[in-house]
Amino acid sequence: MIITIDGPSGAGKTSLAKSLARRLGIIYLDSGALYRAITLEALKKGFDKDRIIKSILPGLKLTIKIAEKMRLWINGEEITEEIRNPEVTREIWWVCRIPQVREKVNNILREYARNRNVVVEGRDMGSVVFPHASYKIYLTASLEERARRRCKELKEKGKEAHFTQVKNAIEERDKRDSKRKLAPLTVPKGALFIDNTHLSIEETIDQILAFINRDEN
Ligand code: DC
Numbered sequence: 001m002i003i004t005i006d007g008p009s010g011a012g013k014t015s016l017a018k019s020l021a022r023r024l025g026i027i028y029l030d031s032g033a034l035y036r037a038i039t040l041e042a043l044k045k046g047f048d049k050d051r052i053i054k055s056i057l058p059g060l061k062l063t064i065k066i067a068e069k070m071r072l073w074i075n076g077e078e079i080t081e082e083i084r085n086p087e088v089t090r091e092i093w094w095v096c097r098i099p100q101v102r103e104k105v106n107n108i109l110r111e112y113a114r115n116r117n118v119v120v121e122g123r124d125m126g127s128v129v130f131p132h133a134s135y136k137i138y139l140t141a142s143l144e145e146r147a148r149r150r151c152k153e154l155k156e157k158g159k160e161a162h163f164t165q166v167k168n169a170i171e172e173r174d175k176r177d178s179k180r181k182l183a184p185l186t187v188p189k190g191a192l193f194i195d196n197t198h199l200s201i202e203e204t205i206d207q208i209l210a211f212i213n214r215d216e217n
Contacts, residue, residue, distance in 0.1 A: 001026065001117045003212075004125035007139035008185060009173045010146030012196060012204070013121040016139060019201055020208060021119040027066050029112065031122035031129070034105045036083035037062055037074050039095040043087060053100045062108060093176045102183060123177055126188030135212055136191035139204070145197045146170055 003024075005017050014030065021028035038060070042052050063073040071080045082088075095101055106129050113120065113130070122129070126136035141149075147167035154161035177185040187193060192211045196204045 001135075002113055002130050002133040003119045003135045003137065004130050004133045004188065004191075005119065005121040005137045005139055006123055006125050006127070006185065006188060006191070007137075008146070008177065009170050010150045011139045011141050012149065012201065013139055015201055016196075016204055016208075017119045017121040020205055023205060023209070024117075024119070026117035026119060028070060029064075029066070029109065029118045029120040030070055031105065031109055031120060031125060033070060033072055033083060034062065034108060035092055035096045035101070036088050037072055037079055038101055038105070039088050039092045040079055040083050040085070041074055042095055043091060049094070049098055052095065052098060057100055057104050060104065064108075064112060093173070097180055097182060099182055123185040124183035126191050127186050128183045131188070135208075136188045137208060137211075138187045138191040138193045140193075140195050141197040142195075143167060143171060143174070 003020065003026075005013050005020075007013050017030070018028050038052065038056065041047075041056055041060075045051070045056070047056060059075075061073075061075050063076075065071045065073075069080075071078065072083065073079065109120065109125075109129055112118075120130065126133055126138070144167065147163060147170055150166050150170065151161040151163055154166070174185075192208065194204055194207055199207075
């Protein structure tokens with residue numbers, strides 16, 4: 001069984017996907033983490049688009065291990081935490097627009113999901129990568145609410161957060177994710193659309209379980 005969860009930054013996809021996977025006893029997979037891994041490698045090496053295509057992708061060895069959480073290694077080195085660096089978040093937009101990068105990530109995801117039950121989150125999981133998924137969810141929330149949640153998250157990590165700056169950064173990512181030519185953020189065909197601005201994770205999960213059960217009864 002494959003369940004896809006797509007939606008804009010800060011909609012709560014990660015918390016939801018993790019909780020849902022736990023509830024269903026299946027694996028949680030984060031596609032954004034793979035784009036982050038390739039971006040991190042490009043930044044470390046100071047590579048541009050052409051060198052990513054010629055020198056990183058061909059020999060790329062990405063290892064995924066999923067137990068409590070998803071952990072990632074690139075060519076033998078663990079990068080689970082490092083891929084969350086703000087520099088990666090800032091620079092990822094141009095890396096994830098490279099067709100060869102998307103193809104590589106899509107192949108890794110499909111290979112990993114083969115013969116496994118997974119909840120996979122991203123921007124194009126239901127529309128491009130797993131169009132035949134068992135269930136597709138599109139999760140969103142108002143821009144203000146997403147910015148508020150992101151600020152709370154940053155503050156909990158002891159980091160500074162200015163609401164307007166955070167809101168503007170999210171708005172910019174929304175634009176880049178939904179306006180790009182290749183695999184833009186969109187509501188996949190057949191997806192359950194959930195606006196969780198006023199919903200808790202539990203209430204959101206209940207809606208998804210009702211969607212899944214209604215189908216199975
Ligand atoms: O989910 P995230 O914020 O870690 O994703 C980081 C970036 O990766 C996001 O700005 C868009 C890109 N991304 C993508 O293009 N396609 C995906 N399936 C997942 C993420």
